Structure formats: structure tokens, C-alpha cells
Amino acid sequence: MSYFRDNIEAMAAYVPGEQPASRERVIKLNTNENPYPPSPAVARRLREFSFDALRVYPDPRAGVFVQAVSEVLGIPRDRIQAGNGSDNLLVMIARAAAGPGRRVAYPGPTFPFYETQALVEAAEIVEVPFEADYAFPLQDLLAARAAVTFVANPNSPTGTTASLEQLETLARGLQGVGLLVIDEAYVDFAEATAIELPARYENVVVLRTLSKGYSLAGLRLGFAVAQPGVLRELWKTKEIYNVSSLTEQLGAAAVRDQDSMRANAAKIRQSRAKLAADLQALGWSVWPSQANFILARPPRGNAREVYEALKAGGILVRYFQHTDLADKLRITIGTDEQNAELLKRI
Amino acid sequence: MSYFRDNIEAMAAYVPGEQPASRERVIKLNTNENPYPPSPAVARRLREFSFDALRVYPDPRAGVFVQAVSEVLGIPRDRIQAGNGSDNLLVMIARAAAGPGRRVAYPGPTFPFYETQALVEAAEIVEVPFEADYAFPLQDLLAARAAVTFVANPNSPTGTTASLEQLETLARGLQGVGLLVIDEAYVDFAEATAIELPARYENVVVLRTLSKGYSLAGLRLGFAVAQPGVLRELWKTKEIYNVSSLTEQLGAAAVRDQDSMRANAAKIRQSRAKLAADLQALGWSVWPSQANFILARPPRGNAREVYEALKAGGILVRYFQHTDLADKLRITIGTDEQNAELLKRI
Numbered sequence: 264m265s266y267f268r269d270n271i272e273a274m275a276a277y278v279p280g281e282q283p284a285s286r287e288r289v290i291k292l293n294t295n296e297n298p299y300p301p302s303p304a305v306a307r308r309l310r311e312f313s314f315d316a317l318r319v320y321p322d323p324r325a326g327v328f329v330q331a332v333s334e335v336l337g338i339p340r341d342r343i344q345a346g347n348g349s350d351n352l353l354v355m356i357a358r359a360a361a362g363p364g365r366r367v368a369y370p371g372p373t374f375p376f377y378e379t380q381a382l383v384e385a386a387e388i389v390e391v392p393f394e395a396d397y398a399f400p401l402q403d404l405l406a407a408r409a410a411v412t413f414v415a416n417p418n419s420p421t422g423t424t425a426s427l428e429q430l431e432t433l434a435r436g437l438q439g440v441g442l443l444v445i446d447e448a449y450v451d452f453a454e455a456t457a458i459e460l461p462a463r464y465e466n467v468v469v470l471r472t473l474s475k476g477y478s479l480a481g482l483r484l485g486f487a488v489a490q491p492g493v494l495r496e497l498w499k500t501k502e503i504y505n506v507s508s509l510t511e512q513l514g515a516a517a518v519r520d521q522d523s524m525r526a527n528a529a530k531i532r533q534s535r536a537k538l539a540a541d542l543q544a545l546g547w548s549v550w551p552s553q554a555n556f557i558l559a560r561p562p563r564g565n566a567r568e569v570y571e572a573l574k575a576g577g578i579l580v581r582y583f584q585h586t587d588l589a590d591k592l593r594i595t596i597g598t599d600e601q602n603a604e605l606l607k608r609i
Numbered sequence: 610m611s612y613f614r615d616n617i618e619a620m621a622a623y624v625p626g627e628q629p630a631s632r633e634r635v636i637k638l639n640t641n642e643n644p645y646p647p648s649p650a651v652a653r654r655l656r657e658f659s660f661d662a663l664r665v666y667p668d669p670r671a672g673v674f675v676q677a678v679s680e681v682l683g684i685p686r687d688r689i690q691a692g693n694g695s696d697n698l699l700v701m702i703a704r705a706a707a708g709p710g711r712r713v714a715y716p717g718p719t720f721p722f723y724e725t726q727a728l729v730e731a732a733e734i735v736e737v738p739f740e741a742d743y744a745f746p747l748q749d750l751l752a753a754r755a756a757v758t759f760v761a762n763p764n765s766p767t768g769t770t771a772s773l774e775q776l777e778t779l780a781r782g783l784q785g786v787g788l789l790v791i792d793e794a795y796v797d798f799a800e801a802t803a804i805e806l807p808a809r810y811e812n813v814v815v816l817r818t819l820s821k822g823y824s825l826a827g828l829r830l831g832f833a834v835a836q837p838g839v840l841r842e843l844w845k846t847k848e849i850y851n852v853s854s855l856t857e858q859l860g861a862a863a864v865r866d867q868d869s870m871r872a873n874a875a876k877i878r879q880s881r882a883k884l885a886a887d888l889q890a891l892g893w894s895v896w897p898s899q900a901n902f903i904l905a906r907p908p909r910g911n912a913r914e915v916y917e918a919l920k921a922g923g924i925l926v927r928y929f930q931h932t933d934l935a936d937k938l939r940i941t942i943g944t945d946e947q948n949a950e951l952l953k954r955i
Contacts, residue, residue: 267842271705276845306660314652317827319642350848481663481854496613499622502696508827
């Protein structure tokens with residue numbers, strides 16, 4: 264017998280976007296980070312934090328953070344579960360609900376970590392291709408009848424969205440069939456949210472993260488919204504203490520400062536419109552995005568070349584080898600100055 | 610079909626020790642926290658940390674922390690994997706190597722989270738009873754021939770240890786059979802470590818945590834030491850970014866201050882000897898402990914009553930319902946003042 268499960272040995276690891284060593288001067292438009300700093304309230308809470316508090320275990324429920332989310336979003340505390348980043352919540356969901364004989368479905372191309380989780384759990388995988396121009400493949404996702412359906416909304420790397428009506432139809436069709444996990448990592452830059460759906464559908468889990476809108480990718484904090492019966496099962500699969508007491512406090516401070524997050528998100532949406540228009544003026548194809556990045560195709564489709572040239576010049580964007588994406592780049596929205604620099608170099 | 614796997618619905622969740630609300634004044638001797646504060650170097654690093662760094666994703670390998678561990682312990686970096694607490698590493702191991710048809714074994718009673726992980730992975734569980742006075746059941750663990758064998762050393766809640774010779778015999782016997790995970794959460798209070806074993810046995814994983822010796826239970830940071838081929842498989846099951854950039858920095862500062870950790874551990878070992886002697890003078894049975902707690906039996910075996918009375922008086926210790934433990938208490942070593950207060954109340 265091998266030391267590891269066959270499916271683990273057979274699979275490839277998830278490959279995160281490049282993280283340049285901090286001393287390098289690069290314009291980093293490759294991992295959808297927010298170009299603006301986190302809320303000043305986070306800095307204050309960091310200064311005030313008594314390091315002696317680290318001596319004892321944190322609250323396994325991250326209650327201070329959950330309370331803040333509850334008040335700000337108007338959702339009862341027993342419908343909120345904190346995670347060490349939303350990737351930690353995705354792991355919990357996969358462990359609880361995927362597995363051999365328990366199918367995992369998602370539209371593709373999307374966040375590759377859904378596939379990673381399905382592979383770790385040895386689940387059958389159904390990647391449902393998006394329709395033309397990345398329109399949401401509602402009927403095919405319904406037909407897949409999966410135990411777990413992951414929908415990133417807005418989707419990465421396309422920036423496109425499913426409508427609330429489509430998501431509700433999917434939730435209804437999957438009742439009694441499987442979980443619908445709506446990953447709202449990019450929702451702070453979008454026009455609509457499905458955060459109300461879990462109250463009406465016992466099979467819906469909505470995921471949020473503080474990595475994007477709140478400029479806290481380095482902190483590792485996200486949360487799930489679902490009915491208490493769902494969270495009770497996910498709870499069984501989590502680490503005992505998955506959120507540090509420092510993270511819990513900083514996250515609460517960040518969430519309570521909605522104004523700061525909204526102001527930054529508004530700037531990014533403005534810059535997104537400008538960058539899209541500027542690229543189109545240069546002959547690029549740009550897909551409509553509701554996220555903090557855009558998917559764009561250079562006029563000659565030579566995405567890899569453009570990626571390499573930008574990288575050589577100190578600008579990182581994201582290139583994917585996925586068949587459908589090999590002629591496109593995913594470009595994170597930077598500050599207007601960073602975006603102007605990008606335009607100069609292409 | 611249910612929304613969750615059958616084994617998940619059937620299992621009970623892990624129950625962590627009581628965490629009193631911070632405003633309550635209690636003497637907390639129930640979750641094996643360190644009574645002394647973390648290294649002053651951690652406080653300094655916390656003050657210096659630029660909160661703007663939280664804007665970007667952390668290093669997925671937690672390189673700054675891994676580098677510190679590598680230098681301090683003299684272990685190559687490619688043999689060290691950081692985790693969001695060692696419970697995160699236990700999850701990674703369970704996902705990679707346990708599962709249906711892949712047996713999990715451990716001596717019992719022990720840290721109940723091993724059983725939790727086996728239940729989540731629907732593995733067959735072999736709990737091998739300790740021998741008389743919690744002597745290490747080497748032959749029965751060998752005979753179990755498990756895909757994953759967990760050994761907490763020192764063990765909790767007993768405080769007892771396996772010898773290095775026993776661990777090496779177990780490692781050798783399990784070569785080609787399964788992983789031997791030696792959980793050294795309490796090693797900083799013990800006389801010996803198995804940290805050298807992974808260099809010689811490709812099936813050994815040693816786990817360490819900063820929660821106990823380094824007084825950083827609230828931070829969530831641990832690490833695994835194993836051969837690169839083992840870590841490569843565990844890596845596939847982890848969150849993309851499992852350690853925050855703040856945690857990475859604070860953990861590196863803590864590990865580099867060995868003097869501070871050692872001084873606190875020495876005080877705790879002294880207090881442990883004194884508390885054990887004082888309890889024995891009062892007629893309690895005390896098992897020899899190499900951890901920062903002792904397992905002790907009140908003269909009349911009325912552990913639950915003593916636990917309740919102490920709790921009513923503001924002192925928390927740990928009571929377990931496990932058959933073998935129902936007449937004993939696990940008491941974390943506090944400061945000499947806290948231990949004196951405990952002795953007054955029993």
C-alpha cells in the first residue's frame with residue numbers, strides 16, 4: 264500500500280499566482296488584490312492589540328468577527344461561519360459533501376481550486392462549459408444534478424455573472440439534490456448579491472472573503488452564510504481553532520468600516536470602466552466584468568507573448584493555459600497610475 | 610441523497626475545552642495554555658508590522674517562518690511545512706492518507722481530534738488501549754498496520770511518553786505500511802524529541818506547535834517535519850494560503866527567541882514537580898508527566914465532583930467522560946500562585 268490515497272498521488276497541486284519577492288519593484292496585476300490599503304480601523308486595532316492575548320486559544324467560533332458580520336449584514340449569528348480565508352471554507356464544504364459517488368459540478372473556466380477540492384475528495388467532476396461569451400450555463404448545471412455545485416459569482420477569470428434569477432432557479436432545481444455554493448469573493452465590485460438566498464433555500468451556501476473588497480488578502484479571513492443545519496455539518500470538518508484571535512479582531516474592525524471598503528470599490532469600478540475602454544480603443548476585446556479584474560484579448564490573440572513582455576518590464580498579469588483562455592489575459596484593476604503604466608507597455 | 614456524506618451526518622463534532630468569556634475572572638487550567646506571556650520579540654514584531662502588507666496575499670509556503678524554523682532546528686527548508694495550527698496539519702494528513710479502506714490507529718485515551726479526523730475521512734479506526742499506567746502499547750500499534758498511526762508524544766491527557774527506541778521501532782515496522790505521525794505539541798516540556806526520525810524514515814511526520822511552549826495558542830501556527838516526498842503530497846490537500854502574513858512574521862520572531870521559550874518551559878517543569886508532590890501529599894494519585902499538565906486522581910475518585918466544585922469557585926480544569934478517565938482530572942500547570950490557589954480549593 265502507498266502512504267497516500269491513489270487520487271492524491273495522481274493529482275497535481277493547485278498553483279497560486281506568482282508572488283514576487285517583496286524587494287522587487289513590480290506592478291502586480293495578477294492575483295486580484297486591491298490596490299488600496301485596508302481600513303485605517305484595521306491599523307488602529309492592530310496597534311491596540313494586546314499581544315499577551317495570544318497566549319490563550321481563540322474563540323472556536325470567532326465570535327467577535329461573526330458578531331460584526333451579523334450586525335453589518337443583518338444576518339443572525341447562527342447563519343454565519345468564519346473561515347481562515349474562503350479557501351478554508353471550500354475545504355470544509357468539500358470534506359462534508361463531496362467524495363466518491365458524490366459529484367462536483369461548476370461552470371468552466373472558473374477558480375481552479377474547486378477542481379482541486381473535487382480531486383482531493385475523489386469526487387466525479389463535471390465541468391460545464393460556459394455558453395457563448397461566458398453566458399451562465401444554467402440548464403447544464405441543473406442537468407448535472409451534482410452533490411456540490413460551485414458558482415463563483417462574479418466568476419473568475421471571466422468577470423461575468425449569473426443573474427439572481429438564474430441562481431434562484433438553480434437553487435430551486437437542486438433542492439433535495441445537492442448544495443449550491445455561491446462564491447461571492449468579488450461581490451463588492453458587482454451590482455447584485457445572492458446573500459438573501461440561504462434564508463429561503465436550505466441548500467445554498469454563500470461565501471464571502473475579506474481578501475478583495477477589504478484589501479486583506481494577507482489576513483486570511485472569509486465567512487459562509489447558510490442555514491444552521493448546514494453550518495452544523497460543515498463545523499464537523501473544520502480545524503478546532505481555524506481563525507486566530509488577532510485575525511478575528513482585525514476582521515471585525517474591517518467589516519465595521521463599510522464606508523472605507525465601499526469608497527475603494529467605487530474607485531476600482533471607475534478604473535475598470537476606464538481601462539476597459541482604453542484597451543478597446545487599442546483593439547483589444549474586453550468581456551464585461553463585475554469584478555476587480557478584466558478578461559481581455561489582445562488584437563492578435565498573442566496573450567502569452569504580451570504576458571512575457573509585460574513581465575520582463577516589471578508588470579505581472581495572469582496568463583492561463585486553459586484552451587479557452589490561451590489567447591486572453593486576466594488583468595487585475597490597479598490604481599489609475601498603474602493601469603496607465605500597463606497601457607504604455609502593451 | 611442527503612446534502613452531506615453519511616459519515617459526516619453520523620459523527621459528532623469535536624468539543625473544545627471551555628473558553629470563559631474574557632470578562633470573567635477565572636484561573637484557567639483546562640486547555641494546556643502557557644501561563645507566561647509570549648516572547649517580547651513577538652510584541653516588537655507586532656508593533657512594527659506594516660498593516661498595508663495585509664493588502665496582498667501571503668507567501669503560500671510561509672517562507673519567513675519556515676526559514677526561521679530551519680535555522681533554529683537545523684532542518685532543511687524543504688522538510689518543513691507550516692500549518693494554521695497543528696490541527697490544520699492533522700487535517701492535511703487525514704485528507705492525504707486516511708479514508709475508506711485506509712485504517713487510522715492511535716493509542717487511547719489521547720487527543721480526540723485524531724478520531725474526529727478519522728471519522729471525517731470515513732476511515733476504519735483502531736484505538737489501541739495503553740498498557741497499565743499508560744505504558745506505550747508498541748506491539749499492538751505495530752499489529753494494527755494502519756495507513757496512519759497518530760502518536761501524541763508526550764501524550765494528552767496522560768502526560769506519559771513513548772521512548773525514542775519505541776518510536777523508532779514503530780517507524781521501522783510501519784515502513785511500507787503507513788505514516789507514523791508523532792505529534793510533539795508538548796515536546797518543549799519533555800526530555801526527548803523524535804525530530805531526527807524523519808531524516809531516517811520516509812514514513813515519519815513530526816508535528817510541532819507554537820501553542821504551548823511559545824505561549825501562542827491564539828496565533829494558530831504549527832509545522833510538520835517530514836521528507837520532501839511526503840510534504841509534496843500533503844501540500845495538495847492544504848488551503849492555498851493557510852498562514853497569514855502577520856502570523857508568519859510573529860511566528861518567526863517567536864521561534865528565533867529560544868531563550869524566552871526555554872525559560873518559561875523550565876519554570877513550568879519546576880511547578881509541575883511541585884504541584885505533583887503537593888497533590889500526592891494530599892492523597893491524590895499522579896501519573897508521571899512530561900507535558901505542561903498532569904493527570905491526577907483525587908483520593909476518592911470523585912473527579913466530576915471536584916471538577917464542579919472548582920468550577921463553581923472560578924478554577925477550570927479538564928474533566929473527560931472517557932471510561933478510563935472518569936475518576937481523574939487533567940490539570941494544566943499554572944503559575945505557582947495559580948497552583949497554590951488550586952491546592953487551597955480541593
